[in-house]
Amino acid sequence: MTTPKAASVTDPLEALPGYLLRRAALAAVNELNEQLTPLGLRHADVALLMLVDALPKLTQSEAGRLLDVQRANMVAFVGRLQRRGLIARERVDGRSFALVLTPAGKRQLAAAQQTVKTYEHALLQRVPKALRPMVMPILLALWKGE
Amino acid sequence: MTTPKAASVTDPLEALPGYLLRRAALAAVNELNEQLTPLGLRHADVALLMLVDALPKLTQSEAGRLLDVQRANMVAFVGRLQRRGLIARERVDGRSFALVLTPAGKRQLAAAQQTVKTYEHALLQRVPKALRPMVMPILLALWKGE
DNA sequence: GGAAGATTGATATACTATATAGCATTCTAA
């Protein structure tokens, strides 16, 4: 009788909440990215589009702060979406612009929202019903300490 | 009276569990990495050390599968820890080796474990006591659907 | 026992995400 291997082996990392948090997040983001590929978008793109849509007159660096993306990295990020005609920059100031969605951007966002909605729903669905109401409070607490 | 800005703005992304999951995980990993810098380790290093310690005779590519790291990327990863004298490779097969901790590796791991323990504890502490027992089940469910 | 296919470690390579430093321009506050 051979010793059963990998399958039955106990991974000690799975006892660590921080590790689970990271693995769960990676798996989830990858899944979302896959589902977004038909739209030619990545999760970060959709996040920015949603942000710009929800917070009109949002500035490029304000968006960066909300998304935790360096000012320097926002340039190419926004630039790419602008080149694709999804976002426009409107001077609001001698040094900053407000980001706005173009009509095409709004359409793309609407499509992406559908995907995201389905994805988020499926994600929650994985959690046993009884625990589901605790998901958001727990994740918020883990992120910001409430 | 001016309109209050960024601080009071409602970020629509914060209503999405998937987004919270990712942000929480990023924040947590960054925090752990900071706490590990005195040891010259990154979170992934510690994960591998823990794995190798807990699962003796673990093979390089088995470790990769558990950590979800491509075989190709395990080469440099393990190589770096080997070059630092923390891990050794023992031929077990014409084509594969088992990974084992060197004495120095065991010492480094012990130190790292302390850091990790403190970190994991602080992480859990952020969650209100009543919700704490649900953290692990929820994260496991989000990751693997139970 | 031998051939076909799978597995392992490795190399090369590329792409994404992210971080820092520095710069010119513009705004804000003392």
Next chain:
DNA sequence: TTAGAATGCTATATAGTATATCAATCTTCC
């Protein structure tokens, strides 16, 4: 009005991750 802060930007570096491919070795099945 001047000192300091903020903004967008460039350049650059690093970490993480992905794919394709290779030679050597192992496994399976006839």
